[in-house]
Amino acid sequence: MKSLHEVKLTLVRKSGTELGRLGMFCLIGSVCAFLALVPAINSGASMNSEQENERYKRGLTTLRSLDAEAADKVLSSLQDIAPDMAKFIIEFGYGDMYSRPALDPKSRQVATISALTALGNAKPQLKFHIAAALNVGLTPDEIIETMYVTTVFAGFPCGLNGINTAREVFQAKGVSVSATGTSPYGEKTGRRERGLEAVNLTSKGAGERVLKSLSDIAPDMGSFIIEFSYGDVISRNVLTPKHKEIAMIAVTAAKGTMEPQMKVHIHAALNVGCTKQEIVELMYHTAVYAGFPAALNGISAVREVFRQREQQESKP
Secondary structure, eight states: OOOHHHHHHHHHHHHHHHHHHHHHHHHHHHHHHHHHHHHHHHHHHHHHHHHHHHHHHHHHHHHHHHHHHHHHHHHHTTTTTOHHHHHHIIIIIIIIIITOTTSOHHHHHHHHHHHHHHHOSOHHHHHHHHHHHHHHTOOHHHHHHHHHHHHHHHOHHHHHHHHHHHHHHHHHHTOOOOOOOOOTTTTOOOHHHHHHHHHHHHSTTHHHHHHHHHTTTOHHHHHHIIIIIIIIIITOSSSOHHHHHHHHHHHHHHHSSOHHHHHHHHHHHHHTTOOHHHHHHHHHHHHHHHOHHHHHHHHHHHHHHHHHHHHHHHOO
């Protein structure tokens, strides 16, 4: 007969064996469950990879449609130091943003040239987009006119630097501005008259309000705005009213310090035919060049303008 101690040892050995078998069964079960999931995991990874490849293909096609040779040079220049930056540019900048249909190619380039000229720190990118603007159908006159409009908001140094950059691109492309001698003002000769008409065309009554708001402290500033900004620049007939407002919204959004003026020109853009979707799209576009904070602040201004107009329209 076995002693009590021997019986205990036998029971422990049997329990250990059973536990070992149970553990083995659990391990096998876990492995089988994991293997069953592998096809689904691979399928998900494959789907994500396909989606990423689609963004890249779409972005590269869009980028090369603007200027294939210059695009390839930009991308190759990043391979030795920041290849992922090239990937970000293609997938986000062009695959996610530029390929969106809410803005036509000409309007996107007007907005881009305005923003880059106003920022004043991106000459290589400005050169690329001036060339791209020519490729999508903007004329040299329209590009220079965009610089004039930008000057009103960003100042003469930014405007002059932008024009010098345009000169380099035009010379390389063998194009030039027209020299017809035709007045860009039509038959109107009075600066103040032209200015008041131009501001009232987009923002009825705003001209007189501007003059009145400054009359107690800086009356000459009111005159400068009406006579120079509107009479000399914005009243010119080279750009369409819609493209002028797109340029002005792009500048005010990119600079990030002009919310009151941005709101004025969001209202004006709606008045000359821009859709709400196009204006929101401009803010998405701003994120690529001026960053997400500027774009988010712009979207807040857009929201306020849309609410104001909805309230006005709901009044009997």
